[in-house]
Amino acid sequence: MKLCIWKDADELGRQAAAFTATAIQRAIAEKGCARLLLSTGASQFETFKYLVTTDVPWEKVEMFHLDEYVGLPETCPASFRKYLKDRFASKVSLGKAYFVCGEGNVAREIQKLTDDITKAPIDIALVGIGENAHIAFNDPPADFSTEEAYKVVTLDERCKQQQVREGWFPSIDSVPEQAITMTVRQILKSKIILSCVPHRIKAEAIRQTLENDPTNIIPATILKTHPNWTLYLDEESASLIPQKDSRA
Template structure:
């Protein structure tokens, strides 16, 4: 694990974007293309803003993302498809964007995504860490064993509170009960993982992730076993580390 602590979330975003662009450009130079996974949420704002300033040939990049609520229309403020169209695809004309769709025939949507993501390895995954230490929507106790690429999960109360706290919903009752998520095992198959985790609300999750045993109750703890994991914190999110 490569740990970097910046003073502010903005500095964190710039440093992580430098590394992400370096990896993507290196893959394009070496193999002519790159495949990436993006995470969403308020914690990723500084990183995505900094990434917009990087020189990358996005026409050689295929993009996947981690999760989407079941039954939530793309027009909703909380839709991760909407988020990525506005905060990434607006400046990154990628070769192909494979967006998780929680509407319509969800089983077919998952099958199609699975076929595409399993076609070739993922070069770089941007994997945030939630306030309950979830990765994607793999809330505790997370399933570390399934061989599926995506699955439908029930969201726990802590996860729902985070979504309300970040302003995506007005109340817990408005948060959908289910979501489609990329599984832990599929995330861990990525060649490189970068995690951007700023803000004090993530400090306890970071302490648990780094200071405890690998545990399904702390889903992000599994990242410690990855051979090329880059963790970017700011002073606030690192405040509970020894």
């Protein structure tokens, strides 16, 4: 694990974009293409702002993402595929984009996603950490054992509260009960994982992640078992860490 603490969310996003672009360029140099996995949410705004400006041959990149609500149309502002199209896919010329769709036949969608994601490893995955320390929609207690690539999960109350607090939904009752999510084991198959986690609201989740051994009650702790995990914080999200020797 490598920990870097940046001044604020904007600097974090700028550095994360550079880190991601370098990893993509390296993969393309080695094998002619790259596979990129993206997360969404308010914590990723700055990273996307800078990532779309980097010098990457995007036509050689295939993009995947982590999750989507079951039954939510893409026209809804909270849709993650809308989020990614608006903030990323519409701004670069991707070779291919694989979007998670929670409408229609969910079992068929999961099979299609599984077929696509398992063709080759992900070169770099941007995986955020939620206020309840979830990764993707793997809320506590997360399933650390399934070998499935994607699955349907039921969202917990704290996860729903985060979606409302960030402004994606007007109330808890309007947040969908379920989502399709990439599983923990599938996330860990990525060659490189970068977690961009700014803002004070994430400080407690970060403290718990760093202070505890891997446990499905704090899902993000499993990232510490990955051989190439980098955690980017800002001063606010790092505010509850006792020692901050990794300040960038």
